[in-house]
Amino acid sequence: MEVANQIQLKFSGIDFPVVNFHSDRIFLNEDASSMRINVNPKVFFPKEDNNNFKIIQEVSISCKDCFELSLVAIGHFEILENIESDIKKSFVNINAPAIMFPYIRSFITTLTANLGDVTGTILIPTQFFKGDLEVVQD
Numbered sequence: 001m002e003v004a005n006q007i008q009l010k011f012s013g014i015d016f017p018v019v020n021f022h023s024d025r026i027f028l029n030e031d032a033s034s035m036r037i038n039v040n041p042k043v044f045f046p047k048e049d050n051n052n053f054k055i056i057q058e059v060s061i062s063c064k065d066c067f068e069l070s071l072v073a074i075g076h077f078e079i080l081e082n083i084e085s086d087i088k089k090s091f092v093n094i095n096a097p098a099i100m101f102p103y104i105r106s107f108i109t110t111l112t113a114n115l116g117d118v119t120g121t122i123l124i125p126t127q128f129f130k131g132d133l134e135v136v137q138d
């Protein structure tokens with residue numbers, strides 16, 4: 001029996017350095033069909049380190065006449081061994097954004113659930129990521 005080595009992608013956490021929320025009225029479940037979600041993931045590679053990278057996701061959610069929410073989430077990742085460029089590309093463009101998105105969803109749900117009567121709890125759907133991410137430079 002052949003045993004294959006598994007390449008390790010390490011996720012070491014997520015930061016939310018920017019969160020902006022404005023509410024005009026309480027958000028109700030019947031408003032969900034008019035909710036608009038925009039997720040813009042980008043990648044940052046530090047110059048001195050080929051194995052570490054950051055995924056920066058700019059998220060904006062709005063519902064006309066209800067609320068506007070925007071945030072920036074930064075996920076910290078490390079590839080624990082040298083790998084082929086096509087595998088690294090897949091990790092960076094698909095796997096890493098998908099790994100951190102449930103944390104973003106949870107953050108938004110927890111934030112809005114704790115706002116009391118300001119708005120109802122906002123639940124956003126799962127997002128799927130494909131294509132090459134924009135690279136952020138120093």
